[in-house]
Amino acid sequence: MLSSEEIKSITLSLGADKCGIASTDRFSSAPIGFRPSDIYSKCKSVVAFLKNLPPEVIMVENPVPYTHTAHMLYAALDQIGLNLCYELEKLKITSVPVPTDNPYLFWDADNKHGMAILSMRHAAFNAGLGILGRNTLLINRDYGNMVYIGALLIDAEVEPDPIVTDFACPENCRLCLDACPANALDGITVNQKRCRENSCYQHPRGWDIYTCNECRKVCPLRNGET
Numbered sequence: 001m002l003s004s005e006e007i008k009s010i011t012l013s014l015g016a017d018k019c020g021i022a023s024t025d026r027f028s029s030a031p032i033g034f035r036p037s038d039i040y041s042k043c044k045s046v047v048a049f050l051k052n053l054p055p056e057v058i059m060v061e062n063p064v065p066y067t068h069t070a071h072m073l074y075a076a077l078d079q080i081g082l083n084l085c086y087e088l089e090k091l092k093i094t095s096v097p098v099p100t101d102n103p104y105l106f107w108d109a110d111n112k113h114g115m116a117i118l119s120m121r122h123a124a125f126n127a128g129l130g131i132l133g134r135n136t137l138l139i140n141r142d143y144g145n146m147v148y149i150g151a152l153l154i155d156a157e158v159e160p161d162p163i164v165t166d167f168a169c170p171e172n173c174r175l176c177l178d179a180c181p182a183n184a185l186d187g188i189t190v191n192q193k194r195c196r197e198n199s200c201y202q203h204p205r206g207w208d209i210y211t212c213n214e215c216r217k218v219c220p221l222r223n224g225e226t
């Protein structure tokens with residue numbers, strides 16, 4: 001059986017910037033239907049990995065470069081997950097890729113509320129890749145919130161990484177909550193309807209253009225802990 005370190009090393013060699021492992025028991029507080037074992041009953045561990053978003057891409061005036069980069073990173077992370085699945089298969093570990101972004105099944109149209117089949121930010125948190133900020137984004141120690149996340153469900157029980165507990169949002173920081181033009185953040189969750197209506201513009205040609213990043217931008221931990 002491969003060790004946790006070997007699995008992470010393969011994942012990094014496939015292009016991930018960071019990788020961690022979560023045991024499935026860490027998802028026990030996730031809603032029923034959205035736990036790794038609800039997706040794949042043989043799942044015993046979750047491999048979470050991330051890629052760094054180029055820091056300047058959210059600082060530009062035109063929203064297209066960020067939208068474009070986001071789509072590129074979703075595809076890159078999905079490809080890493082698929083390649084990792086094939087690599088592990090050669091080593092007799094069965095696994096199932098889950099989408100970095102969409103498709104997903106749950107959609108509440110009235111509230112514009114969607115739920116991925118597996119929450120990527122919780123997978124990353126459970127795999128020791130960072131903390132969850134009050135803007136609801138993962139904050140990685142080295143890359144801050146400038147990350148996108150992918151995951152693979154594996155049927156092997158391997159040593160999980162420790163949960164990050166040695167840094168946190170500054171106690172009184174509310175910069176992201178105050179900066180949100182849609183008042184969509186309460187420090188724990190995001191009101192998706194308010195956020196989507198403000199941050200996603202549907203171009204007449206059918207493209208979704210991401211137009212708001214204020215909660216990411218203003219964060220003092222945006223580019224990492226230091």
Ligand code: SF4
Nearest residue numbers: 180195198212214215
């Ligand atoms: S992306 Fe914009 S609208 Fe959405 S929560 Fe962040 S600041 Fe608010």
Ligand code: SF4
Nearest residue numbers: 133134169173176219
């Ligand atoms: S802006 Fe402040 S409260 Fe919001 S996520 Fe960043 S550090 Fe945490």
